[in-house]
Amino acid sequence: MKEFKRKFCPNCGSDDIKWALPQNWSLWECYNCGYTGAVVIEDEEMAKEIREKYKKEKSHDD
Numbered sequence: 775m776k777e778f779k780r781k782f783c784p785n786c787g788s789d790d791i792k793w794a795l796p797q798n799w800s801l802w803e804c805y806n807c808g809y810t811g812a813v814v815i816e817d818e819e820m821a822k823e824i825r826e827k828y829k830k831e832k833s834h835d836d
């Protein structure tokens with residue numbers, strides 16, 4: 775049983791995201807890639823795909 779829903783960054787798939795402002799819970803900030811926005815992913819499978827894609831894109835930078 776999973777009561778606690780994890781949230782993931784839509785940009786990099788990290789779960790290292792926090793509310794950017796405690797007073798404004800619709801705005802999220804990702805500590806992994808620096809993303810800020812209202813959109814977060816709650817689907818762990820989707821987050822996994824995003825993480826894979828993000829890693830690939832990152833490895834292209836050189």
Ligand SMILES: [Zn+2]
Binds near residue numbers: 807
């Ligand atoms: Zn991120």
